[in-house]
Amino acid sequence: xxxxxxxxxxxxxxxxxxxxxxxxxxxxxxxxxxxxxxxxxxxxxxxxxxxxxxxxxxxxxxxxxxxxxxxxxxxxxxxxxxxxxxxxxxxxxxxxxxxxxxxxxxxxxxxxxxxxxxxxxxxxxxxxxxxxxxxxxxxxxxxxxxxxxxxxxxxxxxxxxxxxxxxxxxxxxxxxxxxxxxxxxxxxxxxxxxxxxxxxxxxxxxxxxxxxxxxxxxxxxxxxxxxxxxxxxxxxxxxxxxxxxxxxxxxxxxxxxxxxxxxxxxxxxxxxxxxxxxxxxxxxxxxxxxxxxxxxxxxxxxxxxxxxxxxxxxxxxxxxxxxxxxxxxxxxxxxxxxxxxxxxxxxxxxxxxxxxxxxxxxxxxxxxxxxxxxxxxxxxxxxxxxxxxxxxxxxxxxxxxxxxxxxxxxxxxxxxxxxxxxx
Amino acid sequence: xxxxxxxxxxxxxxxxxxxxxxxxxxxxxxxxxxxxxxxxxxxxxxxxxxxxxxxxxxxxxxxxxxxxxxxxxxxxxxxxxxxxxxxxxxxxxxxxxxxxxxxxxxxxxxxxxxxxxxxxxxxxxxxxxxxxxxxxxxxxxxxxxxxxxxxxxxxxxxxxxxxxxxxxxxx
Numbered sequence: 001x002x003x004x005x006x007x008x009x010x011x012x013x014x015x016x017x018x019x020x021x022x023x024x025x026x027x028x029x030x031x032x033x034x035x036x037x038x039x040x041x042x043x044x045x046x047x048x049x050x051x052x053x054x055x056x057x058x059x060x061x062x063x064x065x066x067x068x069x070x071x072x073x074x075x076x077x078x079x080x081x082x083x084x085x086x087x088x089x090x091x092x093x094x095x096x097x098x099x100x101x102x103x104x105x106x107x108x109x110x111x112x113x114x115x116x117x118x119x120x121x122x123x124x125x126x127x128x129x130x131x132x133x134x135x136x137x138x139x140x141x142x143x144x145x146x147x148x149x150x151x152x153x154x155x156x157x158x159x160x161x162x163x164x165x166x167x168x169x170x171x172x173x174x175x176x177x178x179x180x181x182x183x184x185x186x187x188x189x190x191x192x193x194x195x196x197x198x199x200x201x202x203x204x205x206x207x208x209x210x211x212x213x214x215x216x217x218x219x220x221x222x223x224x225x226x227x228x229x230x231x232x233x234x235x236x237x238x239x240x241x242x243x244x245x246x247x248x249x250x251x252x253x254x255x256x257x258x259x260x261x262x263x264x265x266x267x268x269x270x271x272x273x274x275x276x277x278x279x280x281x282x283x284x285x286x287x288x289x290x291x292x293x294x295x296x297x298x299x300x301x302x303x304x305x306x307x308x309x310x311x312x313x314x315x316x317x318x319x320x321x322x323x324x325x326x327x328x329x330x331x332x333x334x335x336x337x338x339x340x341x342x343x344x345x346x347x348x349x350x351x352x353x354x355x356x357x358x359x360x361x362x363x364x365x366x367x368x369x370x371x372x373x374x375x376x377x378x379x380x381x382x383x384x385x386x387x388x389x390x391x392x393x394x395x396x397x398x399x400x401x402x403x404x405x406x407x408x409x410x411x412x413x414x415x416x417x418x419x420x421x422x423x
Numbered sequence: 424x425x426x427x428x429x430x431x432x433x434x435x436x437x438x439x440x441x442x443x444x445x446x447x448x449x450x451x452x453x454x455x456x457x458x459x460x461x462x463x464x465x466x467x468x469x470x471x472x473x474x475x476x477x478x479x480x481x482x483x484x485x486x487x488x489x490x491x492x493x494x495x496x497x498x499x500x501x502x503x504x505x506x507x508x509x510x511x512x513x514x515x516x517x518x519x520x521x522x523x524x525x526x527x528x529x530x531x532x533x534x535x536x537x538x539x540x541x542x543x544x545x546x547x548x549x550x551x552x553x554x555x556x557x558x559x560x561x562x563x564x565x566x567x568x569x570x571x572x573x574x575x576x577x578x579x580x581x582x583x584x585x586x587x588x589x590x591x592x593x594x
Contacts, residue, residue, distance in 0.1 A: 027570045029589060040447070043454055044494055052584040058591070070451065078451050125492040125516060141494035141520035143580045151589040155570050189438045190486035194515050223489060225515055278438065367491070368448040386490060388440050390466045393448045 006253030008161040009228050010196040013136040013250055017119045024160045024257065033118040034062050035148045036104045040069040040369065041123030041141070043081045046088050048146035058152035060093030064113070066104035067097065069369045071362030078369075094149075102335025102361045103301045105129045105137070109213070110337050112243025116231040117250045121145070121154050126301045126385065128220045132212035133238070134231035134249055136196075139220065159225045160259035161196045161252075162187075166203025168267035173420040175311075175403030176211035177303060177383070180218040181272040183264060185282035193223030195259060198252060200230055203266050209238040210305045217302050218385055221279040271418055273381075274401035277389040285406060285418045292326070293400075295372070295380040296411040297392075298356075299332030299364045303383025303404050306341050309333070312408035313347050316354060318423030323355040324414030330372045331356045332364030368393025381410050424576035425547040426527055428506045429556075430480035432540040433471075434533075435464075439483055440490030441517065443467050445499045447491070454495060456502035463503050477504030480544070482536045484510065488517020497521050507544055509533050509553060509564075522571050523580035529553060531564035548572040 007015065011023050018028035037045055042065055057063045065085050070078035082099065089096035097107050105127050108114050116134035120127060123145040130137035140154065148154050164183065184191075197219050204212070212229050219227030229235070231249030239246065271285040298304070298312050309331070316323070323329045331351050333339040339361045342348040352358055357372065365371035366384045374380050374397035382392075387399035402410075405419035412422070443466045445459055453459060464471040481487075481500065487510035488496060497520040500508065507527045511534070521528040527546055531553050536542060540557035551564040567575070577583040 027568055040450065041493065044498075048581060051581045069447075075451055077453065081454075123492060123494075125490065139492040139516055141492050141497075141516060141523065143494060143523040144519060147580055147584050147589070150584060151591065153589040157568065189489060190512060190514070193486065193489075193512065223486065223514055367442070368446070369451060386440075386442070388442045388466075388490065390446050390448075391442055393446075395466055 006255040008196070008252050008256045008258065009198055009250050010136060010159050010161055010226060013117060013119055014156060014158050022158045024158050026158045027155060028158060029153050029155050030119055031152055032121050032148050032154055034064065034108065034114060034120045035145060036108060036120065036122035036124065036127060037065045037145050038069055038104050038124050039067040039081050039085060041145060042085045044142035045123060045145040046084060048143045049149055052146055052150055054146065054150040057092045057094055057149050062152070063094040063149055064104065064108060065089055065094055065096050066101065066107055067099045068103045068362040069367070071099045071360050071370050074370055100336055100360050102337070103363055106301055106334045109133060110242065110335060112239055112245070115243070115245055115247025116235060117248030121148055125220050126217055128224060128227050129213050129217040129301055131216035131227040132209060132229050133235055134229060136226050136228060138225050157194065159194055159196045161198050162192055163258045163261045164197050164199045165201035165261065165263045166199065166266060167201050167263055168203060168265040170203065170206040170266045171269065173271070174266065174269055175271065175405055176207055176214040177403035178272045179264065179266060179269055180215045181274055181282045181401070182269055183215065184218050184222045184280055186262065187222035189278060189280045190223045192219060194225060197224050197227040199227060204229060206266070208307065209234045210307050214302055218279070221385060271403060271406055271420065273406065273416065274387055276387055276398045276400065279386055279401060285402070285416065288416050289418055291416040292379060292414060293381045293410050293416060294326060294378045295328045295330065295374050296407050297330045297365050297380060297382040297384065298404055298407055299330070299334065300366045300384040301334055302385040304332060304334030304338065306338050308383060308404040309342055309347050312404040313350055315405045315408035315419050315422055316412055319409060319412035321354060323411050326414045327411050328372065329356040329411045330359060330365055332359045332371060333361045336361050365392055367391055381407050381416060383407050424572055427545045429541060429543045430478040430506050431476065432482040432536050432538060432542050433475070433479050434536065434538040435481060435483040437484035438486045438489055441488055441493050441496035442490055444488065444496040450495060456495065456498040459495065459499045460503040463499055472503065475503045475505065479505050480542050481505055481508040482533050482542065483508065484533065485512045487513050489514040492516035494520045497524050497526055501526050509542065522574050525575060525579040527575065529564050531562045
């Protein structure tokens with residue numbers, strides 16, 4: 001008998017969950033640990049559920065819905081989507097997160113519901129965000145969601161893996177967003193399609209768990225199926241106090257096979273901005289400083305966590321404590337937990353006093369489904385992850401993506417501004 | 424499973440994301456794909472939806488269907504009468520959603536196919552053949568994985584699950 005071939009993290013998790021000895025390119029049917037639906041994807045999923053003959057959930061404890069995209073609903077139609085999901089959750093015992101509780105994958109992370117070694121599927125492409133917790137988390141559509149709600153299973157092609165190694169000292173003023181934008185620019189819009197990113201190396205110790213969410217989140221903009229960090233101290237301390245369960249941390253075997261290896265030297269990086277209309281079209285901020293902006297959006301599953309708003313407030317205060325009169329500053333916490341923390345520590349009060357519009361926790365203005373819609377011809381600077389044409393609900397707006405610090409600096413000046421030049 | 428179809432090529436570029444296929448803001452008003460088909464691809468070509476004829480085949484570049492995993496992007500394409508999508512490559516979520524709804528996603532070199540060309544496709548478990556009849560050229564296409572063939576053969580994921588696949592009480 002020969003020794004088992006070494007495996008990547010994805011090969012190990014999907015082997016465990018499928019009960020097979022699986023390697024890249026194998027197709028396996030896996031048991032899932034958590035199934036997540038949103039108000040954008042669940043109405044269709046419930047229709048598929050009925051058509052599939054679904055009677056009950058495979059395990060109501062493992063099915064979660066979050067009303068996050070239409071938060072709050074702005075039309076009778078979207079209010080009706082919510083009622084449909086509410087009624088289904090009541091009837092089946094699924095866990096429901098109401099309007100205002102936040103973004104689906106943010107909530108499950110905060111509540112300690114996703115653990116190292118888990119396989120999580122969500123009908124939201126940014127479900128990959130949970131990979132920062134050493135989880136194989138991936139986005140699916142509504143029909144896969146429905147099938148998993150009924151059977152607890154999903155078929156997956158075991159992905160090849162790209163080893164991403166972060167090295168070098170992180171320069172002062174370099175945001176996780178800057179490094180993550182540099183990574184997805186390097187990979188390109190489909191550079192990781194069908195593949196997992198395993199993100200590791202000595203450089204990751206310089207990023208908090210909340211910052212690692214930014215890397216995992218943006219990975220899907222290069223097509224990544226999952227973007228998984230190791231289960232190190234940062235993961236353990238994030239989970240502490242949220243759950244007593246530590247999960248089953250998974251590391252790659254020595255000698256595992258990688259499709260390619262990519263090394264990012266943090267010491268060479270500077271602030272970045274993604275320019276219209278692709279998150280992979282990334283420039284150093286120096287190339288576009290001075291571009292007038294009329295709307296700044298702080299929020300989303302990329303840039304809507306507590307440290308993001310602290311950073312933004314700090315920059316705004318150093319820049320004179322005011323928002324430029326020509327700028328509409330929109331602030332949307334990613335979750336109620338974030339919202340409450342920011343109320344308690346006074347951050348939201350200070351931002352509101354400077355003129356910020358604070359909106360309901362959730363996806364907010366990111367995809368034009370709720371919240372502020374930019375006006376014709378407006379230039380928007382946002383902490384979000386997508387800047388496709390019309391993404392925020394107006395095809396004539398130009399959306400740029402940057403770090404919370406760069407967004408705050410630009411809100412203060414009314415022009416795209418390098419946050420390192422403030423104070 | 425054996426699918427054979429012929430249609431008019433509707434050529435699109437690279438990185439056509441699902442927001443471009445159907446804007447998220449349109450989904451606020453309805454999830455009825457027969458209504459939403461009027462807005463198919465409106466962000467990149469406002470004239471596209473009105474010019475679609477039943478049987479048309481989308482011929483795209485690389486990374487078709489990237490971005491959001493929204494499945495309505497597939498069902499709107501189907502509602503418009505488009506019979507197949509050929510692309511140099513697909514985003515994984517679009518590929519899955521297409522298969523699950525019985526829309527055949529075929530990966531092949533699409534760069535030489537021009538707008539309006541007549542394209543013929545035959546897909547079975549064993550092979551996929553694409554022919555650009557306007558040029559009289561056979562184009563080799565990537566075979567479909569076995570699981571994909573099984574789901575397409577069933578008619579989509581709804582029928583596949585109804586057949587009892589993955590049912591814990593039966594295994």
